[in-house]
Amino acid sequence: MFVDQVTLQLSAGKGGDGVIAWRREKYIPKGGPAGGDGGHGGSIILEADPQVHSLEAYRNHRIIKAQNGQPGGGNNRTGKNGTDLLLKVPMGTLVKDSITKEVLYDLTEEGQRWQICSGGKGGKGNSRFKTSTNQAPFICTPGTAGSECEVELELKLIADVGFVGMPNAGKSTLIKELAHIQVKIAPYPFTTLKPNLGIVEFDDYSRLLLADIPGIIKEAHTDKGLGLAFLKHIERTSALIYVIEMAPWQDRDPYEEFLMLREELKAYNPTMLEKPFFVAINKIDQEETEALIQSFKDRYPFDPATLFEISALQGLGTEELKRAIRSTLVSKTAKTLHMEATLSRS
Numbered sequence: 001m002f003v004d005q006v007t008l009q010l011s012a013g014k015g016g017d018g019v020i021a022w023r024r025e026k027y028i029p030k031g032g033p034a035g036g037d038g039g040h041g042g043s044i045i046l047e048a049d050p051q052v053h054s055l056e057a058y059r060n061h062r063i064i065k066a067q068n069g070q071p072g073g074g075n076n077r078t079g080k081n082g083t084d085l086l087l088k089v090p091m092g093t094l095v096k097d098s099i100t101k102e103v104l105y106d107l108t109e110e111g112q113r114w115q116i117c118s119g120g121k122g123g124k125g126n127s128r129f130k131t132s133t134n135q136a137p138f139i140c141t142p143g144t145a146g147s148e149c150e151v152e153l154e155l156k157l158i159a160d161v162g163f164v165g166m167p168n169a170g171k172s173t174l175i176k177e178l179a180h181i182q183v184k185i186a187p188y189p190f191t192t193l194k195p196n197l198g199i200v201e202f203d204d205y206s207r208l209l210l211a212d213i214p215g216i217i218k219e220a221h222t223d224k225g226l227g228l229a230f231l232k233h234i235e236r237t238s239a240l241i242y243v244i245e246m247a248p249w250q251d252r253d254p255y256e257e258f259l260m261l262r263e264e265l266k267a268y269n270p271t272m273l274e275k276p277f278f279v280a281i282n283k284i285d286q287e288e289t290e291a292l293i294q295s296f297k298d299r300y301p302f303d304p305a306t307l308f309e310i311s312a313l314q315g316l317g318t319e320e321l322k323r324a325i326r327s328t329l330v331s332k333t334a335k336t337l338h339m340e341a342t343l344s345r346s
């Protein structure tokens with residue numbers, strides 16, 4: 001299951017208490033203090049792991065506690081430290097204060113770690129308090145509490161190119177064609193219910209990460225259809241591809257649909273319109289699409305070089321689109337490499 005938001009209550013481990021103990025050995029009367037220190041409590045650390053794709057692991061696991069430190073022992077034995085808890089999260093996980101929603105941290109790079117709750121310090125045993133004037137101190141200190149917090153984890157995928165389109169436009173078919181991944185495709189709307197990620201590889205072996213998200217309908221910003229919740233997964237992409245289907249028999253105007261998609265994106269976040277984009281006019285293999293395509297082109301106010309006539313199903317025009325993506329987003333990004341390794345395994 002794809003989970004992209006969870007609220008967690010986290011508590012680091014408490015430090016173990018220091019103890020009062022005495023050295024008791026034959027022939028050594030008044031052996032002096034021998035109480036050891038408590039161990040430190042375990043901390044909680046978040047780590048961005050490219051092999052983790054959603055926050056599902058935390059869906060039914062919302063209260064998380066790290067281990068406490070053990071109390072000290074006799075013979076000056078220090079208590080065992082509590083084990084640190086390493087929580088693996090997907091790359092692109094934002095950590096927010098659960099109440100103010102302020103972003104506290106953003107885990108974007110592979111292996112990036114953040115200690116979110118620090119374990120308590122171990123208390124001191126009575127050995128520590130021995131002085132020249134107090135050879136038998138009856139003092140020890142308790143371990144301190146570990147820090148606690150309630151946070152919201154929100155996943156915003158970090159892909160290079162995001163697909164936007166109405167349901168059934170052919171977005172998943174396009175990601176399948178470009179990235180050669182198996183995704184659910186069907187002739188009805190809302191086939192895709194969670195984002196699909198795929199890697200497109202170029203002739204020079206560079207790669208980019210693509211994200212296909214569920215379809216958007218008019219007034220999605222008022223929560224129609226699946227709403228705009230999934231747009232967050234293409235909010236951080238470097239470029240967008242609008243996938244527009246040419247469907248002559250449905251009495252639809254593809255150009256109006258394109259404008260509608262842009263309006264919905266704008267309602268979500270106006271900066272989405274500032275990203276470089278391409279338009280993939282899809283399903284050109286169908287009959288009677290010429291007039292629609294021409295009418296689209298006639299009204300298209302942007303650079304015609306950003307417009308591609310394709311058939312995702314038959315692989316027509318997709319090479320040209322691929323080349324255009326490549327020239328816009330040149331470098332093979334580190335995150336893509338990491339994702340690639342993971343996706344090829346899963």
Ligand SMILES: Nc1nc2c(ncn2[C@@H]2O[C@H](COP(=O)(O)OP(=O)(O)OP(=O)(O)O)[C@@H](O)[C@H]2O)c(=O)[nH]1
Nearest residue numbers: 167168169170171172173190191192215311312313
């Ligand atoms: N003829 C033709 N059919 C296509 C083409 N691309 C996609 N289709 C068909 O259109 C239907 C919908 O395709 P999907 O790829 O599932 O569409 P989607 O945009 O991912 O749809 P949602 O996930 O519901 O938003 C499927 O039956 C595809 O086979 C194309 O280029 N030509």
Ligand SMILES: [Mg+2]
Nearest residue numbers: 171172191192
């Ligand atoms: Mg789909």
